[in-house]
Amino acid sequence: MHNEADTISATGQGQDAVDVRFDVELVAVTKRYGTTVAVDRVSLRIPRASYCCLLGPSGCGKTSTLRMIAGHEVVSDGDILIRGSNVTDLPPVRRGTAMMFQNYALFPHLTCIDNVAFSLKMRGTGKAERHARAREFLALVHMQDFADRLPSQLSGGQQQRVALARALITQPRVLLLDEPLSALDPFLRGRVREELKRLQRELGITFIHVTHSQDEAMALADLMVVMDHGHIRQAGPPREVFERPANSFVARFIGGHNILSSGGKAIAVRADRCRLGAAGDGPHVSGRVAAVEYQGTTVRVAFETAAGEDASVLLPDNVFFAKPVRPGDAATLVWSDQDAHALAGT
Amino acid sequence: MMGAIGTRSRDPREKRPWTFYALASLCGLFLLFLYGPMLVVYLLSFQGPNGGVTFPMVGFSLTWFRDIFEPGQMANIPVAFGRSLALAGVVSLLTIVISVAAGLGFRRPFPGSGVIFYLAVASLVMPSLLVGFGVGLGFQFFDWQPDLFTSALAAQLTWTLPFGLFAMFAVFNRFNRSYEEAATDLGASAWQRLVHVTLPILLPGIIGVGLGAFTLSYDEFARTTLVIGTRNTLPLEIYALVSSSSSPTLFAIGTLTTAVSFLVIGVAITVILRMQRRRAANAQRS
Numbered sequence: 001m002h003n004e005a006d007t008i009s010a011t012g013q014g015q016d017a018v019d020v021r022f023d024v025e026l027v028a029v030t031k032r033y034g035t036t037v038a039v040d041r042v043s044l045r046i047p048r049a050s051y052c053c054l055l056g057p058s059g060c061g062k063t064s065t066l067r068m069i070a071g072h073e074v075v076s077d078g079d080i081l082i083r084g085s086n087v088t089d090l091p092p093v094r095r096g097t098a099m100m101f102q103n104y105a106l107f108p109h110l111t112c113i114d115n116v117a118f119s120l121k122m123r124g125t126g127k128a129e130r131h132a133r134a135r136e137f138l139a140l141v142h143m144q145d146f147a148d149r150l151p152s153q154l155s156g157g158q159q160q161r162v163a164l165a166r167a168l169i170t171q172p173r174v175l176l177l178d179e180p181l182s183a184l185d186p187f188l189r190g191r192v193r194e195e196l197k198r199l200q201r202e203l204g205i206t207f208i209h210v211t212h213s214q215d216e217a218m219a220l221a222d223l224m225v226v227m228d229h230g231h232i233r234q235a236g237p238p239r240e241v242f243e244r245p246a247n248s249f250v251a252r253f254i255g256g257h258n259i260l261s262s263g264g265k266a267i268a269v270r271a272d273r274c275r276l277g278a279a280g281d282g283p284h285v286s287g288r289v290a291a292v293e294y295q296g297t298t299v300r301v302a303f304e305t306a307a308g309e310d311a312s313v314l315l316p317d318n319v320f321f322a323k324p325v326r327p328g329d330a331a332t333l334v335w336s337d338q339d340a341h342a343l344a345g346t
Numbered sequence: 347m348m349g350a351i352g353t354r355s356r357d358p359r360e361k362r363p364w365t366f367y368a369l370a371s372l373c374g375l376f377l378l379f380l381y382g383p384m385l386v387v388y389l390l391s392f393q394g395p396n397g398g399v400t401f402p403m404v405g406f407s408l409t410w411f412r413d414i415f416e417p418g419q420m421a422n423i424p425v426a427f428g429r430s431l432a433l434a435g436v437v438s439l440l441t442i443v444i445s446v447a448a449g450l451g452f453r454r455p456f457p458g459s460g461v462i463f464y465l466a467v468a469s470l471v472m473p474s475l476l477v478g479f480g481v482g483l484g485f486q487f488f489d490w491q492p493d494l495f496t497s498a499l500a501a502q503l504t505w506t507l508p509f510g511l512f513a514m515f516a517v518f519n520r521f522n523r524s525y526e527e528a529a530t531d532l533g534a535s536a537w538q539r540l541v542h543v544t545l546p547i548l549l550p551g552i553i554g555v556g557l558g559a560f561t562l563s564y565d566e567f568a569r570t571t572l573v574i575g576t577r578n579t580l581p582l583e584i585y586a587l588v589s590s591s592s593s594p595t596l597f598a599i600g601t602l603t604t605a606v607s608f609l610v611i612g613v614a615i616t617v618i619l620r621m622q623r624r625r626a627a628n629a630q631r632s
Binding site for chain 1: 475525533534547
């Protein structure tokens, strides 16, 4: 096993043409299940040591993509490169990846320390040595005090840390996380999110994180990849994606946007950049107030245009209460041209 | 979850419909019907030395138990009992090995898997006497001597294997494959994955299948009777006694074999509990 790790790094150094700017490259990767195409010629380059989030609704192909990178799913077509070497046909252990499963998949019959030391045991590392190593990695995730517990004796958040330590002990170049926060309660989710980001920065490796939550992706990602129907709809830094959604699917999926038509073309305007005003204030659409939701610092006014389209206006609470509206009131939604962003396609 | 629902106390003002009492009485009658005859047998096995096979009890003694171990008509009972235990052990071991392997194999459909599955199921609905008869005929055709660990073993496996296969399907159904993927991800070979992850996680289910096969074999009669050869198992020996004599000794045998069954189950449960407790104890030792 040590030899195999060496061969991977040797090929990495040996080939001059290897582009080391990227940790992961997908080249027209396709996954077919029978006649259905789950992932359709997806190409993506993930720069070194970045936090990448694959984001999309269920069935968009994000998990299949992750599992192909991990080697748990056969690639129907295309190539996967990790640090420049083609791993498309390699087994998971020889790819330099490690995966953290959605339900963590901690072995229920093994204590935490034996779970973490599992990969070393498979390589034939002696008990004393592998336990010492496992303790180091348990300490990395602040779980050293739980070394002799069984997974069933831990909370969800603790199980997740152990799963993380178990994946990291293989010293992967790329850590793959399948919906890592979905099993946690909202409070814990925020804390674990911060911790994942900290670990990624400290370890200096690439994390690929699959999620259906745009909040999660925006909070974590250096590179946010929005997928739908087996295609990448947009990939870029979260701020770029949020400020300039490429098409109406992205605008709708990441939320916070109104999709309006202006001069026969679809445009996106952020809900917090819209106002309730009068026709003379600039570009506008008239309609009526459908609902009002108080959200603390903001008030969301649900708006229905005369054409029957839904939109919303996020108003700071002081602005709203200075001139409140009620459901059923006639109103005009206005925005300024500089906030409008043209969308490609539908 | 189930416990929470079960222990939720009923509001005293919540009235039960009459059907509750009707069905509860039916259930009570069923239990009486199920266990009544057995209780009678257990009680009568302690019949006094001058009593018969029916009530009333004439005193209370262990005479009939002693009778089993006396030389004479009952001489074959302890030997037959030993044979039954040995055969049941072998049957249960083979059932475990074969049905675990089959369970692993059937997780992914392969060409002909449907046919093989239905062939296995069909053997469950086959009249048991005919299966035994067939095995016996086969042995005769090849001029093999029917015996305990050849023909009887084969006949019993036709019964325990489909059962074991079904049980293993249920066990594997609840098995989350991501455990195996995690093992692969962590560098385990197929063999390491089986030994270090799959089998340990499935162990309680596998022990269950073994116990089931053991009890099925231990009291099997119809399939075994035509192929046993010269060395009887316990059920066959008892049947021979029933047709030739009737004394409370038969009841004593029934009580004793029941006690043995409970002993086997008790030992198995103790072993499983010990295993769990040792794991928990190890886990607490932090």
